[in-house]
Amino acid sequence: MRLLFDQGAPDPLRHHIAGHTVETCDDRGWSRVKNGDLLRAAEQDGFEVFLTTDQSLKYQQNLTGRKLAIIVLLSTSWPKIQNRIQEIQDAVDHAKPGDYIEIQI
Numbered sequence: 001m002r003l004l005f006d007q008g009a010p011d012p013l014r015h016h017i018a019g020h021t022v023e024t025c026d027d028r029g030w031s032r033v034k035n036g037d038l039l040r041a042a043e044q045d046g047f048e049v050f051l052t053t054d055q056s057l058k059y060q061q062n063l064t065g066r067k068l069a070i071i072v073l074l075s076t077s078w079p080k081i082q083n084r085i086q087e088i089q090d091a092v093d094h095a096k097p098g099d100y101i102e103i104q105i
Contacts, residue, residue: 001048003092007031008053010078016085017092035061043067049095058100069095075105
């Protein structure tokens with residue numbers, strides 16, 4: 001699967017997601033693109049999972065009918081996230097279009 005990491009997603013996590021292609025918004029030159037446009041661009045470019053730490057996303061955007069899964073990490077702390085890598089990997093492995101998954105950190 002192709003994953004897009006939002007700005008707040010810790011970059012070191014990309015090295016712990018096995019079996020998937022991970023790119024960041026920065027890699028794509030999308031660091032200044034707003035959420036609604038970012039989700040549309042990610043879908044148009046064939047990303048299947050959007051990983052973010054933006055807990056407000058579900059309140060700010062209409063997520064109905066999305067072609068990609070959205071995984072929200074409920075922390076930006078890399079030391080805490082490291083303890084949940086397997087849970088994150090499992091969420092990515094089982095994500096389906098339109099899923100909205102929050103991972104408690």
